[in-house]
Amino acid sequence: MMREPSKDGRLKETPSQTAGPYVHIGTAPQSIGREPLANQPGPVAYDGPDAITIEGVIYDGAGEPVRDAMVEFWGADAQGRVGEHGLFGRATTDFKTGEFSFRTVKPGQMREGLAPRIDFLIFARGINLHLHTRIYFPEDRDLIHDDPELKRVAPKARATLIADRIDGGAKGAYRFDVNLQGDNETVFFDV
Amino acid sequence: MSGLPFYRRERNQHPPAYSPGYKSSVLRAPFRPLVSPEQTELDTSGPTFGHDMLGPLDNDLIRNASQGGEALGERIIVHGRVLDENARPIPNALIEVWQANAGGRYAHTNDGYLAPLDPNFSGCGRTISDAEGYYRFRTIRPGPYPWPNNGSDWRPAHIHMSIFGEAFSQRLITQLYFEGDPLIPLCPIVNTIPDPDVVQRLVARLDFKNQMPFDSLAYRFDIVLRGRRQTYFENREEGA
Structure with a gap:
């Protein structure tokens, strides 16, 4: 039944199902006016003086903001270290505006040649298996250009992965909008 | 923990977008087609969670939102193991769950279904797997409820489950269904999975012998997350 091995002797991964419109109950109770559980990940992974803010909207194929999504972010620390040093958090999109916002550190380079990035997952009603994209930073254009990971992404599509600096915003404020469909569809990964 | 990369996700085991x-x-x-890069340290490690983060009632949805009483409904234990595709147990997997109450109503600002809220039930809980990958929580069996899709469709009874393994690549959110529920094959969300045999892996089985006598029935639900490749060589071969 559930653990039937496949031909190669491996078990099959449990299939995904949509997180649905009530994802907040289990993953972000503060967004529906409840107390979060102890140590539940939230939108602030780091709040030191050098913290960065990333905000944005996820647009559907009709150009409407997705107002019931839960997003997760995972990135290296400022020295490029992952594992126990990595920074993780989650945010929800606003029920009225669709805006999400989170705070973390600008990640360092994990390795020579790799541009700093934050991995970004989207869970929502209508999304059957979470979508996985990456947030790169506009000040790292040279590293992005040379990153072997991104060579297989056409330059125009690559631009969908690079956050904008918010002019006149707080220091370290970035904008990262996501388009689920359309001419400017965001690049999603199967990692 | 970082380490060897993971097998590619078999997309035919999941619903298409x-x-x-x-x-x-x-x-x-x-x-657009998904981009398949090589896995980096960020993909093969992930956030970790410890048993010390759990409150004493986090895994007991019958009592964790009590206003003086217990949640109404059919009392059940859900338990099983978290394994990877190599059949190795995954310890310290965080499992967060959320669900409707026994009448099919969610304690959520956006749910307007006419069934009443249960003052002693929030529908939110969590647990963490032990050293052998074993997990359990106690709850009430959620009710089915109607939703607008093709007119009034009905969701089978289900529990939403969010699972963190040892690496971000294993991240998964899914839904657990109950053996024998006649609404399963009628559900448009279940049927996003094209293969009915694959759907069976989301169906928890009645585990009669593991009931709590005179208290709760038990359902068994094993979870399989992606497994790591056995060698780097295997990765290069497929990653070309």
Whole structure:
């Protein structure tokens, strides 16, 4: 039944199902006016003086903001270290505006040649298996250009992965909008 | 923990993004091909969670939102193991769950279904797997409820489950269904998974012998997350 091995002797991964419109109950109770559980990940992974803010909207194929999504972010620390040093958090999109916002550190380079990035997952009603994209930073254009990971992404599509600096915003404020469909569809990964 | 990369996700074991029978997917499904890069340290490690983060009632939804009483409904234990594709147990997997109450109503600002709220039930809980990958929580069996899709469709009884393994690549959110529920094959969300045999892996089985006598029935639900490749060589071969 559930653990039937496949031909190669491996078990099959449990299939995904949509997180649905009530994802907040289990993953972000503060967004529906409840107390979060102890140590539940939230939108602030780091709040030191050098913290960065990333905000944005996820647009559907009709150009409407997705107002019931839960997003997760995972990135290296400022020295490029992952594992126990990595920074993780989650945010929800606003029920009225669709805006999400989170705070973390600008990640360092994990390795020579790799541009700093934050991995970004989207869970929502209508999304059957979470979508996985990456947030790169506009000040790292040279590293992005040379990153072997991104060579297989056409330059125009690559631009969908690079956050904008918010002019006149707080220091370290970035904008990262996501388009689920359309001419400017965001690049999603199967990692 | 970082380490060896993971097997590629077998996309035919998951629902496709565009599943027009489930109308919400139509405007939310990307159409461009996914990009498959090599896995980096960020993909092969992930956030970790410890048993010390859990409150004493986090895994007991019958009592963890009590206003003086216990939640109404059919009392059940859900338990099983978290394994990877190599059949190795995954310890310290965080499992967060959320669900409707026994009448099919969610304690959520956006749910307007006419069934009443239960003052002693929030529908939110969590647990962490032990050293052998074993997990359990106690709850009430949620009720089915109608939702607008093709007119009034009905969701089978289900529990939403969010699972963190040892690496971000294993991240998974899914839904648990109950053996024998006649609404399962009628559900447009279940049917986003094209293969009915694959759907069976989301169906918890009645585990009669593991009931709590005179208290709760038990359902068994094992979870399989992606497994790591056995060698780097295997990765290079497929990653070309």
